[in-house]
Amino acid sequence: MDYNFLEIEKKWQAWWAANKTFKAEADGSKPKYYVLDMFPYPSGAGLHVGHPLGYIASDIFSRYKRLKGFNVLHPMGYDAFGLPAEQYAIQTGQHPEKTTHQNVARYREQLDRIGFSYDWDREFRTSDPDYYKWTQWAFLKMFGCWYDNDIQKARPIEVLEAAFAEGGSAAVNAACGEHAPFTAEEWKSFTDKEKADILMQYRIAYQGESTVNWCPALGTVLANDEVKDGYSERGGHPVFQKKMVQWQLRVSAYAGRLLDGLDRLDWTDSLKEMQRNWIGRSQGAEMVFKVVNGDRQYDMTIFTTRADTVFGVTFMVLAPESEWVEKLTTAAQRAEVDAYLAAVKKKTERERIAGKAVTGVFSGSYAINPLTGDKVPVWIAEYVLAGYGTGAIMAVPAHDSRDYAFARKFNLPVIPLIEGADVSEESFDAKEGRMINSGFLNGLDVKEAIPAAIDYVEAHGIGHRKVNYRIRDAIFSRQRYWGEPFPIYYKDGIATPVPFDRLPVTLPEIDEYKPTESGEPPLARAKDWNYEGYPFEKSTMPGFAGSSAYYLRYMDPHNDEALVSPEADKYWRNVDLYIGGTEHATGHLIYSRFWNKFLYDLGYVCEDEPFRKLINQGMIQGRSNFVYRIVGTNTFVSAGLKDGYETTEIHVDINIVRNDRLDLEAFKAWRPEYADAEFILENGEYICGWAVEKMSKSMYNVVNPDRVCDTYGADTLRLYEMFLGPLEQSKPWDTKGIDGVNRFLRKVWRLFWDRDKWLVTDEAPTADELKALHKLIGKEQEDIENFSFNTTVSAFMIALNDLQGCSKRAVLEPLLILLSPFAPHIAEELWHQLGHEDSITYASFPEYHPEYTVENTVKYPVAFNGKTRFLVDLPASMAPAEIEGAVRAHENTQKYLGDMTIAKVIVVPGRMVNVVLKK
């Protein structure tokens, strides 16, 4: 019998599906283990060989954990809402549902060929109404809650209303927007609309005005993580800053908990660091400056981390979008300020970042330094951001490089505050040195001066300590069609939730997927779409909405009563191992943690963090091939000879190149213009050049997993993807090495079959065979637990070299079990050929006996002053003193000694012997 992988793989994939081999059910008698992949967005291009890398790793781990006796939950589904399907719909008029369906079908087909051990009974799409019902449900819960800063927890809005009725706005310490304070009596006298507007400032899902990333080309707002270098992540269109009213999630309320929670997670340091930077905690103080515009005076609050530098404030700066701009622009400066604001508004986000030009305008007003009483001008400049702190700063040019650049440009004074700091050329930003020119702070070190300044400010009622976070509330509405509709309708202008029992609010049919002529979102086209006559919210939710709690839904995917039942939640708890790319570091992985913490506050889930351990698989890059055409001809010169000619480098389809050798006939057939191509060969072959690039259609370097499965089989694909290198590292796909792992599997097969002769015997294994086997068991166990899959594959190959010709059942059975997580099809086939009726999935991981692997003798390298001279073969059991004696007595020792004497001998048992010489 031959190793017919095509037949074997088809057979067992069908068998696993029919027998529901990987069905997971809550089972209190076994420990649970939840392995999750970041579910894919099913794009039209299908999977390339890079996509399954993480899936293969998680599948190996799942199968390994099953062998180790765990009840493994390993589900898969699709993140099905999103822009590409909608853009395609706009162009073709096809319903996004339809293209999504087709893409999902193709993904499923490709995934099935690789032999994953998913429990497909738990599959869902985020665009299924049965699923997004629970996305809407969670949104309504957030709408119905506020965040209590005192107990650091989300609470029902009714509690807040009661508190307002009891003690007015001063009764609570909440994460909220701005509004005028009110008493209990005032609260009771408010109209419904007034109350609704106030409560909206407190809700965790709220509607509020803020500066947002507006992308005109996509016709929608975008979250910060969806903007890269000033362009939209999807499509690369320019993005502008704009003030708009949008639905938002009060993620910022959870900033502290999101930060602290990181310490308890088993994630890579780099990923945690990314989240820490994104959350951006900074400790400082808020201070009040009196500002004067003519005869009007106001209190303006600013945030600073350097309260110690207040004696060096020589001007103040407002963000162009700040509400203070209006109040502080004097009549004389009005025209100039308006011109500046107009110019800023026209700039794209990209231009604002890239230019880094120092621009600004004087408002005409002045501020009074609360410590010195000095009068300093108030400027408006785009380098101050509206969204951070209070949108206004005190400028200390001597000790802040941005303020310094501004002061130089507009000729504002610079007052040095630190002894010895030379600020004639640049600012001195470091937090070190002794204070000068700073009144009561003089003589203190900066590190002492900061708290001393804040203490003073607090004592004199000028300000107070404050922690600020960079993380913003998440903009939660998109002016698009293909997303979850909001379960919100408008009654008398008040945003009102749809009752739970009327969920889901499903997407209506519309004639076109574009915004309306008047610029309303596509959902405004829907006819008769309302709640009992009241209009629905016309925006839809963003992409991250559906992916924020999907790991919870997998625990109980068919439950119509709850997102997840308390029983299922208590059993599966949270994800033990999550594998996916780093690109979600500041998006999905933050939102999910926020979402989970919110549900935790309300008692719907029992774990505070969703993903216990997280691994980021690296990218698989393409390996492109090139041919070199001599300029002006149709003659192609082989890579080794190209330097002798003037050539153009042309990407060539890697499918007609094998081991960098071009298939000349296939090349001529590839494109009509190459039909009569001529070649200059080296050694009779055309050698192509190569380079590592991103895998993409335009570079003709895309490797399709289906093709690999056709020519080598899924088991080879799985093994090879792991063998390529460390999981977390990016690496190029190089088809060259794949023959090696394929050869390995065929060798495994040949331990069972010599053509048609069945080789397996019941003989007892030898000591050497047991040694090879147990070395492998030990290695595999250790490597898999450390996610070092590439070295495990090497260990298989080493074991096979050691076990040449060993066809003993007692060795082959455990070997198949060990192999089954990596190459499940061949393992399952041979397992059944050995007479087993049940799947190898239910076998137990072989027990490791290290005693079989112990060596009888050790080759000790003998080094003289660290330089190795010879090896001595000594019994492993020999004591260090005996080893020393044996080495001293060895003839070679005497030979190398010369006129030197032995100072001392260092013996590392089992490792080496070092002889230290002296004259």
Added chain:
RNA sequence: GCCCGGAUGGCGGAAUUGGUAGACGCGCUGGACUCAAAAUCCAGUGUCCCUUAAAGACGUGCGGGUUCGAUUCCCGCUCUGGGCACCA
């Protein structure tokens, strides 16, 4: 600019965390089998010196240091991948 990470043969990558650097695989060279090819098997394969071998020297991006001993630890660079980027 700031914060992480990486650099090892012709190539992908190992190295038990301070103990024979280059495991394993690819590629290449030679051989066996074959009419021949494929497949398979065996041997060799870091560099230099050399007819060959023995022996030796050099060798983990560069320059120093600690140590009997450094790919591994410390100091100073170079190159490179990634993340953040006016966050006061």
